[in-house]
Structures are given as C-alpha cells and as structure tokens.
Amino acid sequence: xxxxxxxxxxxxxxxxxxxxxxxxxxxxxxxxxxxxxxxxxxxxxxxxxxxxxxxxxxxxxxxxxxxxxxxxxxxxxxxxxxxxxxxxxxxxxxxxxxxxxxxxxxxxxxxxxxxxxxxxxxxxxxxxxxxxxxxxxxxxxxxxxxxxxxxxxxxxxxxxxxxxxxxxxxxxxxxxxxxxxxxxxxxxxxxxxxxxxxxxxxxxxxxxxxxxxxxxxxxxxxxxxxxxxxx
Amino acid sequence: xxxxxxxxxxxxxxxxxxxxxxxxxxxxxxxxxxxxxxxxxxxxxxxxxxxxxxxxxxxxxxxxxxxxxxxxxxxxxxxxxxxxxxxxxxxxxxxxxxxxxxxxxxxxxxxxxxxxxxxxxxxxxxxxxxxxxxxxxxxxxxxxxxxxxxxxxxxxxxxxxxxxxxxxxxxxxxxxxxxxxxxxxxxxxxxxxxxxxxxxxxxxxxxxxxxxxxxxxxxxxxxxxxxxxxxxxxxxxxxxxxxxxxxxxxxxxxxxxxxxxxxxxxxxxxxxxxxxxxxxx
Ligand SMILES: Nc1ncnc2c1ncn2[C@@H]1O[C@H](COP(=O)(O)OP(=O)(O)OP(=O)(O)O)[C@@H](O)[C@H]1O
Ligand SMILES: Nc1ncnc2c1ncn2[C@@H]1O[C@H](COP(=O)(O)OP(=O)(O)OP(=O)(O)O)[C@@H](O)[C@H]1O
Ligand SMILES: [Mg+2]
Ligand SMILES: [Mg+2]
Ligand SMILES: [Zn+2]
Numbered sequence: 001x002x003x004x005x006x007x008x009x010x011x012x013x014x015x016x017x018x019x020x021x022x023x024x025x026x027x028x029x030x031x032x033x034x035x036x037x038x039x040x041x042x043x044x045x046x047x048x049x050x051x052x053x054x055x056x057x058x059x060x061x062x063x064x065x066x067x068x069x070x071x072x073x074x075x076x077x078x079x080x081x082x083x084x085x086x087x088x089x090x091x092x093x094x095x096x097x098x099x100x101x102x103x104x105x106x107x108x109x110x111x112x113x114x115x116x117x118x119x120x121x122x123x124x125x126x127x128x129x130x131x132x133x134x135x136x137x138x139x140x141x142x143x144x145x146x147x148x149x150x151x152x153x154x155x156x157x158x159x160x161x162x163x164x165x166x167x168x169x170x171x172x173x174x175x176x177x178x179x180x181x182x183x184x185x186x187x188x189x190x191x192x193x194x195x196x197x198x199x200x201x202x203x204x205x206x207x208x209x210x211x212x213x214x215x216x217x218x219x220x221x222x223x224x225x226x227x228x229x230x231x
Numbered sequence: 232x233x234x235x236x237x238x239x240x241x242x243x244x245x246x247x248x249x250x251x252x253x254x255x256x257x258x259x260x261x262x263x264x265x266x267x268x269x270x271x272x273x274x275x276x277x278x279x280x281x282x283x284x285x286x287x288x289x290x291x292x293x294x295x296x297x298x299x300x301x302x303x304x305x306x307x308x309x310x311x312x313x314x315x316x317x318x319x320x321x322x323x324x325x326x327x328x329x330x331x332x333x334x335x336x337x338x339x340x341x342x343x344x345x346x347x348x349x350x351x352x353x354x355x356x357x358x359x360x361x362x363x364x365x366x367x368x369x370x371x372x373x374x375x376x377x378x379x380x381x382x383x384x385x386x387x388x389x390x391x392x393x394x395x396x397x398x399x400x401x402x403x404x405x406x407x408x409x410x411x412x413x414x415x416x417x418x419x420x421x422x423x424x425x426x427x428x429x430x431x432x433x434x435x436x437x438x439x440x441x442x443x444x445x446x447x448x449x450x451x452x453x454x455x456x457x458x459x460x461x462x463x464x465x466x467x468x469x470x471x472x473x474x475x476x477x478x479x480x481x482x483x484x485x486x487x488x489x490x491x492x493x494x495x496x497x498x499x500x501x502x503x504x505x506x507x508x509x510x511x512x
Binding site (some may be wrong): 014016017018021054058059060061083084085086087088089108116119205 | 235236286289440444448455476477489490491493494497498500501502505506509
C-alpha cells in the first residue's frame with residue numbers, strides 16, 4: 001500500500017529571541033503512514049506531540065527534516081518546503097486539523113461554521129447547507145444547537161462541532177489533537193466510535209491521546225513520546 | 232491548480248521616499264537604513280523594496296507597527312501617491328504585461344475605476360458626506376462609464392442591500408450614518424464596478440466590537456461569494472487571523488517576514504515579529 005505521509009528526521013525547536021531561550025520541541029521524528037491507517041501518539045505534557053501535528057499542518061515551520069505527503073491533486077510534495085499557496089490548497093481540500101480548542105469567528109452559528117468549510121471549497125449555499133446538516137446530525141449535535149453560538153456549548157459539543165467542521169470536507173488526512181481531552185466517559189466513547197467510523201470510511205488519521213489505552217484496538221501503530229523523541 | 236498559483240497582483244521592489252536622498256542613503260545599505268529615514272538628510276523611505284504577490288480569490292494580510300509603511304504601500308497601489316521606484320502587474324489588466332506604475336494618468340484612472348476598489352480607514356476620505364449613500368455609488372459608476380440612471384439606481388440599491396443598508400435610507404447622506412454603516416457604504420461603493428482586487432486599510436479600526444464583527448462578516452462574505460482578492464491592512468491581529476490566508480509583516484518600510492497567517496501568529500521567526508505578536512495578542 002502507498003504511503004500517504006512519510007516523515008523523515010523531522011526536528012523542530014523554538015528560538016524565543018526576547019527571552020533569549022531555545023526550546024527543543026520535537027527531535028528526529030520518523031513516521032510512515034499508509035493510506036487508511038491510524039497512528040496514535042501519546043506522551044507527557046510538553047513532550048512535543050502537538051508540535052508534530054502542527055508541523056504537518058504548517059502552523060509551525062518545520063526546521064529540519066522532510067514531510068512527504070502524497071497529494072491527490074499535487075502529487076508527492078514536501079510540506080517542509082512547499083509554497084504557502086500550495087499549503088493553503090491542501091488545507092482547503094485534503095488535510096484536516098482538529099485542535100483541542102475550537103477557535104471560530106465570534107457570532108457565527110454552529111451551522112454557519114460547518115457551512116463555511118464547504119463554501120470555501122467552492123460549492124454553493126444549498127449544497128453547503130445540505131452537507132452541514134448531514135454532518136451535524138451524523139455527529140449527533142442536538143438540533144437545537146445548530147443555529148446557536150458555540151461559545152455556550154459544552155466541551156463535548158464543541159468538540160463534535162470541531163470534528164464536523166473538519167470532516168465535512170472529507171479530508172484524506174485528518175490530524176486530531178487530543179480529541180478526547182476533558183471529556184466525560186460517555187463523550188469519550190462517542191468520539192472513539194466516531195474515529196472508528198472515519199477509519200471504516202477510509203480516512204487516514206494521526207491522533208494524540210494522553211489516555212491512549214482508551215483507543216485500544218483502533219490504532220494500527222502507537223508512539224510514545226518523551227522529551228521530544230519517540231521512545 | 233495552475234490558476235490557483237497564478238498571482239492576480241504582483242508587486243516588485245516598490246519604493247516610496249519622501250525627500251531627495253543624499254550620498255549616504257542613496258545605496259540604501261542596511262546600516263544606514265535600519266530606520267525608515269536617513270539620519271544625514273532626513274529623507275523618509277516609507278516603503279523600501281517591497282515585493283509580494285496576491286493570488287486569485289485570496290485575502291492577504293498586512294501587519295506592522297504604526298509608521299511601518301502599510302498605508303503608503305496601499306496608497307501607491309491605488310495611485311494616491313506616486314511610487315519612487317518599482318513595478319506592479321495586474322493579471323486582469325493588459326494580461327498582466329504592463330507595469331501599472333508606468334501607465335499614463337488616464338490609464339491609471341481607468342485602473343482605479345475598473346480594476347481596483349479601496350476602502351479607507353477614515354470614511355471621509357472614501358465618501359462624499361453630502362452626497363446621498365446611493366449618490367456615492369452612482370458617482371463611482373459614472374466614473375467607470377455608466378450613464379443609464381435607472382440602471383445605476385438598480386445597481387446602487389442592490390449593493391446597499393448586499394451590505395445591509397436598508398433601502399429607505401439609501402437617499403440619506405452618510406454623514407448621518409453610524410461608523411459601521413459608513414464603512415459598509417464605502418464597501419458597497421468600492422464593489423460597485425466589480426473590481427477583481429479590493430484594498431482595505433484598517434477598515435474596522437475605531438468601530439466598536441459588535442459593529443466590527445458585522446463588517447468582518449461582510450468582508451468574508453464578499454470574498455466567498457464574489458471571489459474578490461483583497462489586501463487587508465490591520466494592526467488588529469484578531470482581524471488578520473479571521474480574514475487572511477497569508478500574511479506579510481512590515482517594519483521600517485520593509486517586509487521582514489511572510490507566511491501562512493496562523494504560522495506568523497503561532498511560530499513567528501523574526502525577533503520583531505515575536506515581539507509584535509506578543510504585544511498585540
Ligand atoms: N509556539 C510555540 N512557541 C514556543 N514554544 C513552543 C511553542 N509550541 C510548543 N512549544 C514548546 O515545545 C514543547 C513541546 O510542546 P507541545 O505543544 O508539542 O507539547 P505536547 O506534547 O503537545 O504537550 P501537551 O500534552 O501539554 O499538549 C514545549 O516545551 C512547549 O513549551
Ligand atoms: N508626506 C509625507 N512626508 C514625509 N513622510 C511621510 C509622508 N507620508 C508618510 N510619511 C512617513 O512614512 C512612514 C510610513 O507611514 P504610513 O502611513 O505608511 O504608516 P502605516 O504603517 O500605515 O502606519 P499606521 O499603522 O500608523 O497607519 C511614516 O514614517 C510616515 O511618517
Ligand atoms: Mg499538545
Ligand atoms: Mg496606516
Ligand atoms: Zn540621506
């Protein structure tokens with residue numbers, strides 16, 4: 001099977017000029033991710049897990065090493081060196097990122113948030129609305145919440161909205177940063193079911209979990225991080 | 232994909248100086264111009280070799296401290312000020328083969344009226360306060376060659392509706408409008424000739440938060456529905472985060488850093504950008 005993603009010797013550190021500090025976040029990371037597979041990453045707080053996902057999404061500028069991604073439209077690209085414009089394209093159409101925190105435009109309803117993700121791919125309003133409704137029901141967000149503002153949502157509701165927004169684009173690669181953090185047991189179970197569903201639909205994923213035991217049976221491969229490295 | 236990567240606007244080495252320069256600053260060497268003026272002769276270099284591109288349908292963010300040259304750059308692009316040096320190309324104008332800065336004043340007027348729209352921070356600069364709201368739009372339509380009154384009225388009302396100005400107020404003078412409404416009339420006016428490129432200089436500065444959100448929603452909607460490319464200058468990083476895919480950072484008239492907006496905000500590379508992000512977040 002083809003590699004969808006291949007990370008070779010990725011390292012990332014931060015130089016905080018004003019504080020005169022240099023922080024090594026992730027070092028010598030190697031990952032082989034085949035299509036349709038699911039990799040789980042765990043490790044202590046501050047060990048460098050999010051940094052890896054953010055480098056793949058180019059929120060962080062990778063420092064050394066290569067991140068090869070096999071794009072449907074662009075062919076094999078190296079995300080470490082890709083142009084900004086191409087990365088904008090990949091974010092719009094191929095790579096999804098679900099952060100632990102929902103950051104969206106204020107005063108935008110749940111439905112609008114999901115719709116906008118479809119609209120930005122160039123579909124019309126009607127199609128966007130249809131897809132948004134499909135996703136919101138699929139992820140079991142209460143109908144009453146669809147047209148209200150997410151700042152009043154519970155952690156689990158926010159998370160499901162977050163996932164709906166990413167999933168409505170049907171990304172080929174989905175990056176999940178602690179999708180179960182701060183959820184109660186039932187909500188966690190829901191998220192697990194959801195990931196299983198995505199996997200069955202063929203979505204390739206990398207997920208970060210501080211309680212990875214909970215994902216037992218789902219991960220095709222697991223990595224444990226300590227002080228910036230896989231151990 | 233090819234068109235996705237084709238710039239709609241390309242700016243090369245734009246320079247704008249106020250003053251004639253002297254022997255010391257002529258060569259523009261780094262050590263002389265680590266500020267934006269020459270200590271010897273006092274010439275101000277408001278923009279120094281600014282180069283960037285804007286792609287089809289994208290919003291490019293521009294940030295930087297006060298005096299860094301953001302407005303000067305926008306004024307040069309709209310021919311409010313004449314550049315000292317440099318060139319710029321617009322793909323919708325003469326196939327992107329002509330340096331717009333070198334065009335005749337007649338052609339520049341044509342570009343202003345047909346290819347560009349601009350929204351000023353201060354509505355007084357963008358609107359005639361004693362014309363009616365719809366009159367302001369008609370003025371721009373006339374400038375781009377329209378003559379049919381009923382056609383212009385229809386278009387004017389359509390635009391005002393698009394920016395949520397109620398129809399029954401379209402004959403009022405904008406001086407009676409609130410700040411947010413004035414900005415929305417400016418946006419309607421700028422959009423009237425369907426320009427492929429919109430220049431927005433601090434359009435939400437000075438508006439209270441809920442009005443700001445309203446104007447931002449409108450800008451987002453315009454970009455989505457009409458696919459217009461925009462340059463958005465703002466010192467408010469929240470505005471930039473919300474609107475821009477890519478962002479450039481200016482300091483002393485130069486672009487010192489550029490990248491995807493979230494990368495500029497979360498992983499800024501240059502000491503100055505780090506300081507800017509931390510001071511403004
Ligand atoms: N944008 C940033 N600027 C500076 N330092 C950063 C930045 N992001 C992460 N770091 C540092 O890099 C290290 C790794 O952080 P990272 O967020 O990757 O950890 P993590 O394993 O995801 O932790 P957690 O489980 O708490 O989310 C930490 O020391 C952190 O302070
Ligand atoms: N007509 C002029 N004569 C001399 N200097 C000028 C003139 N116009 C602008 N400048 C200078 O050019 C520099 C850039 O000004 P500009 O208005 O472009 O800054 P800006 O980045 O838009 O700042 P702000 O965030 O305050 O709007 C400033 O140092 C300003 O004083
Ligand atoms: Mg983390
Ligand atoms: Mg200014
Ligand atoms: Zn000088």
